[in-house]
Amino acid sequence: MKVGILDSTLREGEQTPGVVFTTEQRVEIAKALSELGVSMIEAGHPAVSPDIYEGIKRIVKLKKEGEITPEIVGHSRAVKKDIEIAAELEVDRIAIFYGISDIHLKAKTGKTREEALNIIAEAVSYAKEHGAKVRFTAEDATRADLEYLTQVIKTVRDAGADRIGIADTVGILYPAKTRELFSYLSKIPGVEYDIHAHNDLGLAVANSLAAVEGGATIIHATVNGLGERVGITPLQVIAAALKYHFNVEVVKLELLPKISSLIEKYSGIPTPPNFPITGDYAFLHKAGIHVQGILNDPRTYEFMPPETFGRNRDYVIDKYTGKHALKDRFERLGVSLSEEELEQVLAKIKSNPNVRFYRDVDLLEIAEEVTGRVLKPRPPEKVEALISIKCDSNVYTTAVTRKISVIPGVKEVMEISGDYDILAKIEAKDPTELNNIIESIRSVKGVSSTLTSLVLKKM
Ligand SMILES: CC(=O)SCCNC(=O)CCNC(=O)[C@H](O)C(C)(C)COP(=O)(O)OP(=O)(O)OC[C@H]1O[C@@H](n2cnc3c(N)ncnc32)[C@H](O)[C@@H]1OP(=O)(O)O
Ligand SMILES: O=C(O)CCC(=O)C(=O)O
């Protein structure tokens, strides 16, 4: 199956209310998307503002220098000035859009169908004259007259567009209709299709899969599903669905949590815990019957192993817990309890129905109360810590960050705002090793002070 991802986090994603990316963030996001392995990056609409222009310029430069590999796409209205601005940036492809439903023609551009055909044909030819590859996106295609849509596609193909975006701009498609539409349009020779599916009815992923079955070869997605209103196809979910249903790996699946966190941080939009694949609860189980199942064979309640997506499985303890989960949890803690003692601990848990999560310390406390013994849990296999780092005022924080990022044991480093400049995530096998890592960080030139926080519990 031939299918790739166009990531539009930098264009559609930045259309999410409240989201703005800085130029530096744009560059970092483009690098992360390239590392992830997307086919195309829709880097923005350069005519919108000088900072977006600058961001695209930096991203195109990275592409020319061979630092990133995806095709770089610039968005444009069917307006000469917009096209010229995109062309002068030398993006690989100019994506010209135009609303072609009668609703859009009447309310937005005030053009007749015939006039619109001329405008878009001229725009596509103009972009081609500037040497770029061209995608034409039929905005609101799914509410447009089908015969007119066909006419539009043939017109822009003849004017030089080799890709056509079919935009479900208000998210009203459903899978059977999507498959039928793309199968029909795929009969038109000389073009390939992109699906751009909005999620207003929660069907963006399903519609994107159906479009691929109908012949689309590029799916538009954004990290965490960002975009206008409720957004578009979330990259992590469509990537997982393509793997599960078609055994196609469109991106490096194990890197999805990392890019999801990066976009949460830069967009300021947290994903809910029950978000598929990258949400905190995506591989976290609860009901006793489920946990008994996954302890015997995780396939009972997982569609794919969490490790595929760089995640781990776990389960929580509360009144829904059963004896198998509880026995396993105490074994993990290195504490041996008799069947009867486990029953008593379980009864205590069930008699406190409003506790949302029992932490290990709570469970040990109950077990000590029930058994009357002092219980010694096994020490943790590794020590994790967050180190907040302050830099001297005259140093370039990014240079310090880079030096810290290569110290063994440092798993992740970020530049942050507030009292400290940098945050580093550390993993060590014991406190002595942790201390050595902290010493290495403190000896980096430009680091003025550090504050260490040990991780006590992770969800
Ligand atoms: C479904 C989608 O997401 S499509 C992508 C949407 N992207 C954006 O809107 C990018 C952000 N937008 C902007 O920064 C601004 O709207 C700009 C720079 C594009 C245009 O700004 P302004 O010139 O001030 O116009 P404004 O946004 O108020 O109105 C849109 C104008 O573009 C016209 N227009 C809308 N779509 C298109 C199109 N695809 N091709 C040509 N003209 C278009 C409208 O008819 C209107 O024209 P008018 O000024 O002659 O009335
Ligand atoms: O250019 C595109 O592919 C899509 C434009 C858009 O964002 C939309 O129609 O929702």
Ligand SMILES: [Mg+2]
């Ligand atoms: Mg859109």
